[in-house]
Amino acid sequence: MSSSTRSNSTSLISIKGAGKSYGNHQALHNVDWHVGEGDWWGVVGPNGSGKSTLIQLIAGTEQLNEGQIRIDGRDIGSYSRKDLSRMIAVLQQDGLPAISYPVRDVVEMGRYPYQNWLGRETGDGALVVDRVLQDLGLTELADRPLDALSGGQRQRVALAKVMAQEPRLLLLDEPTTFLDIKYQLQFMELLSAWRQRNNITIVAVLHDLNLAALFCDHILALREGMAVGKGTPHTLINDENIQDIFRVKPAIVSHPDHAIPQLLLRRDID
Numbered sequence: 686m687s688s689s690t691r692s693n694s695t696s697l698i699s700i701k702g703a704g705k706s707y708g709n710h711q712a713l714h715n716v717d718w719h720v721g722e723g724d725w726w727g728v729v730g731p732n733g734s735g736k737s738t739l740i741q742l743i744a745g746t747e748q749l750n751e752g753q754i755r756i757d758g759r760d761i762g763s764y765s766r767k768d769l770s771r772m773i774a775v776l777q778q779d780g781l782p783a784i785s786y787p788v789r790d791v792v793e794m795g796r797y798p799y800q801n802w803l804g805r806e807t808g809d810g811a812l813v814v815d816r817v818l819q820d821l822g823l824t825e826l827a828d829r830p831l832d833a834l835s836g837g838q839r840q841r842v843a844l845a846k847v848m849a850q851e852p853r854l855l856l857l858d859e860p861t862t863f864l865d866i867k868y869q870l871q872f873m874e875l876l877s878a879w880r881q882r883n884n885i886t887i888v889a890v891l892h893d894l895n896l897a898a899l900f901c902d903h904i905l906a907l908r909e910g911m912a913v914g915k916g917t918p919h920t921l922i923n924d925e926n927i928q929d930i931f932r933v934k935p936a937i938v939s940h941p942d943h944a945i946p947q948l949l950l951r952r953d954i955d
């Protein structure tokens with residue numbers, strides 16, 4: 686399996702020998718991984734392979750049992766919660782519940798890490814919120830309550846909220862699961878444009894390998910809690926690796942526009 690592991694840039698995330706157990710169950714074993722500043726990594730693997738656990742460890746919401754995670758050269762345990770939330774934003778698959786808060790108020794909540802103990806912000810928070818609403822085409826929906834939006838629009842507001850947070854690192858856990866194919870593409874394109882403008886680093890758990898190959902520069906594959914492959918979409922997505930990771934026989938074709946590998950499913954006719 687591919688062993689191309691790290692980009693040339695400085696590591697923003699550096700993980701060595703990471704292990705995580707829940708009771709007797711070992712969810713991650715001895716994971717080594719480096720994510721360079723500005724990289725976009727996709728994390729793939731079967732159900733239960735440890736993808737969400739890895740995201741939670743990097744976000745600081747779960748703690749390691751073994752090994753070490755360094756963020757920007759410092760042990761993750763040495764950061765306060767507020768320091769981490771200024772640096773790292775997390776977006777889940779159903780990023781926001783359908784509540785009656787207006788879109789603008791929800792996006793403003795992304796500015797929380799920059800507020801003082803009185804809940805006031807000294808910087809240009811309102812400008813940031815205006816810009817993000819505009820960038821994501823949400824200005825006209827700014828006064829609408831979230832529960833009057835479609836699931837796809839709500840996920841766009843969730844993205845606006847994490848953008849307003851102005852993180853250096855964005856962690857996404859299956860962010861496109863509930864979106865139709867148009868909204869999936871739109872969501873990924875918005876991310877891509879944001880990344881180019883602000884040079885943020887993205888780590889995204891994705892079940893859709895084709896989407897991962899289209900947008901991510903690097904892919905980390907997990908299986909049974911182990912990092913079993915790291916590389917570019919070109920080096921990682923091939924018949925042998927997909928069979929090894931997912932236990933299915935794929936048909937790999939080259940994308941007609943982008944010349945990257947894309948996966949077709951085969952019915953098992955053996």
Ligand SMILES: Nc1ncnc2c1ncn2[C@@H]1O[C@H](COP(=O)(O)OP(=O)(O)OP(=O)(O)O)[C@@H](O)[C@H]1O
Binds near residue numbers: 707738
């Ligand atoms: N809070 C928890 N308590 C106990 N076991 C857990 C907990 N969270 C995860 N696990 C277990 O750890 C393993 C890895 O789970 P995790 O959610 O990280 O996998 P995943 O790759 O994200 O899965 P999926 O693709 O299904 O979302 C699974 O066996 C899961 O049951």
